[in-house]
Amino acid sequence: MVFLTTLFNGLAYGFLLFIMAVGLSVTMGMMRFVNLAHVSLCMLGGYVMVTAMERFDIPFLATLPLAFLITGLFSIALERLVLRFFYGTDDLTQVLLSIGLVFMSISTIAYFFGPEYKPVSIPVWLTGQIDVSGLTLERYRIFLVFVGVILTLLILFGVERTRFGAMVRACVDNPRVASGSGLNMQVIFAMTFAVGGGLAGLGGALSASLLGLDPNFPFRYLVYMLIVVSVGGMGTIVGTLIAALAIGVADVCTKYYFPAAGGSIIYIFTVAVMLWRPQGLLGRKPGHA
Amino acid sequence: MRETANLFFRLRVRWSAWEIIFWLAWAGVFFYPGINLALLGQVLIWGLFAMSLDLVLGYRGIPSLGHAAFFGIGAYTAGFLGKYGWTEPLSGLLAAGLVSGSVGLMTGRIVRGLYGVGLLMVTLGLNLLLYDFVDRSTKLTGGHDGLQDIVIAPVLGLFRFDMSGHTAYVYILTVTFILFFGVRALVNSAWGLSLIGARDNSRRMTMLGAPVAGDLTWAFGISAFVAGVAGALLTQTTQFASPEMLSFQRSADLLVVLVIGGTAMLYGGFFGALVYVVLRDQLAALNPIYWYFWIGLLLVLIVTFFRTGILPTASQFWIRLTAHQSKRNKLPGGTSL
Amino acid sequence: MAFGGVKVFNNLDFELMRGDCHAIIGPNGAGKTTFVAIITGLLSPTSGEVLLDGQDVTRYSVKQRVAEGIVRTFQINTLFDSLTPIESVVIAICQRDKVAKPTFRAIKHLHAQIDEAYALLEKFGLADDAIVATQLLPYGKQRVLEVVLAYALRPRVLLLDEPAAGLSTSQGRALFEQVVTLAQGTTVLFIEHDMNLVFSYATRVSVFAGGTVIANGTPDEIRAHAGVRDAYLGT
Secondary structure (H helix, E strand, O other), X not given: OHHHHHHHHHHHHHHHHHHHHHHHHHHHHHHOOOOOOHHHHHHHHHHHHHHHHHHHOOOHHHHHHHHHHHHHHHHHHHHHHOHHHHOOOOHHHHHHHHHHHHHHHHHHHHHHHOOOOEOOOOOHHHOOEEEEOOEEEXXXXXXXXXXXXXXXXXXXXXXXXXXXXXXXHHHHHOHHHHHHOOOOHHHHHHHHHHHHHHHHHHHHHHHHHHHOEOOOHHHHHHHHHHHHHHHHOOOOHHHHHHHXXXXXXXXXXXXXXXXXXXXXXXXXXXXXXXXXXXXXOOOOOOOOO | OHHHHHHHHHHHHOOXXXXXXXXXXXXXXXXXXXXXXXXHHHHHHHHHHHHHHXXXXXXXXXXXXXXXXXXXXXXXXXXXXXXXXXXXXXXXXXXXXXXXXXXXXXXXXXXXXXXXXXXXXXXXXXXXXXXXXXXXXXXXXXXXXXXXXXXXXXXXXOEOOOOOOHHHHHHHHHHHHHHHHHHHXXXXXXXXXHHHHHHHOHHHHHHOOOXXXXXXXXXXXXXXXXXXXHHHHHHHHHOOEOHHHHOHHHHHHHHHHHHHHOOOOOOHHHXXXXXXXXXXXXXXXXOHHHHHHHHHXXXXXXXXXOOOOHHHHHHHHHHXXXXXXXXXXXXXXXXXX | OEEOOEEOOOOOOOOOOOOOEEEEEOOOOOOXXXXXXXXXXXXXXXXXXXXXXXXXXXOOOHHHHHHHOEEEOOOOOOOOOOOOHHHHHHHHHHHXXXXXXXXXXXXXXXXXXXXXXXXXXXXXXXXXXXXXXXHHOOHHHHHHHHHHHHHOOOOOEEEEEOOOOOOOHHHHHHHHXXXXXXXXXXXXXXXXXXXXXXXXXXXXXXXXXXXXXXXXEOHHHHHHOHHHHHHHHOO
């Protein structure tokens, strides 16, 4: 019983990681751009939500699409004004650039919101626990899983069934051919960044109550983002999903059952996967155009 | 004309005036009244640590996100020795370097054949693993609070580590210079040139029959040795070792230090360290959080405008300013100033 | 040799005579590059063997084959951009002589290697640019350096993959002149598309088409071969 509850909690966490990380996976796979600042976008979404609720009395559920929208717009601005000048530079340069941006984002948020944890008040109907076929599950986590599943389906549908999704897939598979066949890469990059960033913001908003929201959020979760994306495989949505759920479950379970081991199990798993399949579980083997 | 080639290699390895001034300055500073020797000692240790990364990153082209692991292993080795009875500092340094170096050799073997994100993740993952282990193992390592009760005997039986930091500074400077001298010689040897070749084009290096993987393993081993000694220096002069010394934070900061100063120049690490430590000292005193903003901005600017780092850009600028042989100049990559 | 379900070669028999200057020609997609990759060890054949003087080197790695004396150049320059020609050739010679292990000894002491490197650059006409960074050199000189790096290893078999690619007619001729003059005793195998160069300098020619050798012989024999004309030449 306890195991099932723990498992469920792990799934909730996993879905959160997925929503936050999927944008990073796609942009890394598509533009080959290592954008560590992605995790700052998650943080931004969280703070947008909190500000909307506290300052403008916007109800919780309404803040979610707002977080998506505002973070999405911010992502476009970031991409157009800063990031796009660094496409094609080497990995290290991009890592350093994005780390620099992360540093700046942490300080900026701390400046405006203070360095402490921000209390997040979720609506009453999402607090507490509820009995579901014998298991006692937290309402908020059920909500997370519910939202997670819906978003996953939307994303998969969007990528598989819409024209835009097809264009994104083409760009991930083979950027050279894609641009050669007339696709407007600039627009597609910007839009992908917008959606991916928006999702990051949405994920951040959703996670605020569960994981805590403070300016150090990026430092705590950057590593998890990277692990999910590299283990799952860059550019693959299903890969990211599997990795996120696996990491989420593994993390919650090990923290519960083997607290002494801490994060080690996740790190060992990551190192093992990277040594066995450097391109990630579902990633594409390098050597493509 | 034949002499051109031999002359070229002689000049390549000759100690330039700048280098001599650099080291004399570090020595001379000791006599300056009221100077903060402890802070400068920190700069030297960071510089030495950054130089170790330079060997792997600047000269061999492998970005390692987990170099603090080697620093920490050296730190804790020296710490354990000091805590459990072996208080002689010089042998402690050597032991720390050897332990760290062996781990470096193993790491080199593990990462051969990796590149890009996979490489970054493995080096990062190994670093995090080590940190997690050290942080949690309270019984073994003192856990999060660090290793205490470390005792270090006087250097050569004569020079005690005192509050004023005089002994510590001379100790750090001497060790740093010796290691620098060694790494400089390595880098200017045929082996060093092969590292650079492998960085520029490992395919061609393989085609020359070079032991590319083996060379990489040795580069990691030597780099880890130097990093380990740097860590041991910190532990011995502060009589303290903590998990922070092998944190990802420190690995990331190291990367920043080296990039700011400039890679593949050996001195870049020292300049970056100077900027970093001084900035941190000044700005963090004002407000610890805002210091991150400026470092972040500095990083973004460096990456945008000074792609190669402050030192290489400055030296290029200087070379153009005194342009005699502008056409005959080599680009940084094995050049000593 | 097959990749997945695609057969590149089918029963390819190829013999390289010692001392020959053997040209491989053929339309694109005929398998020439795959062939070279198999000889040098970048690819393993799905079936068949590679023999060097009777010695089976099929399972040898690239590094082992270089040790046996099989060296190649690449169609696209594979040089050390930030190093100078003298440094590049010195590394090549040091690797050949196995004096590049971790050591404190500065390069300036390796007089034998340095002198040999410089002499080699002189022979190939690169002496004036010996201390200019490779990436600053014009393409033509880079191409020459590409050959010099392989030649410096004193190979038994020197494989040149389109050495004259991108060079003007006179540059291409000059390069081949140098190679042929200096390569006495070395066996040279080269891929080329420039027929003038092939017929001027090759002692034997093999024609690849559709994954097999459709003709093999002296340049004159090949010129007269009807099948080759059909498949490829049209000159």
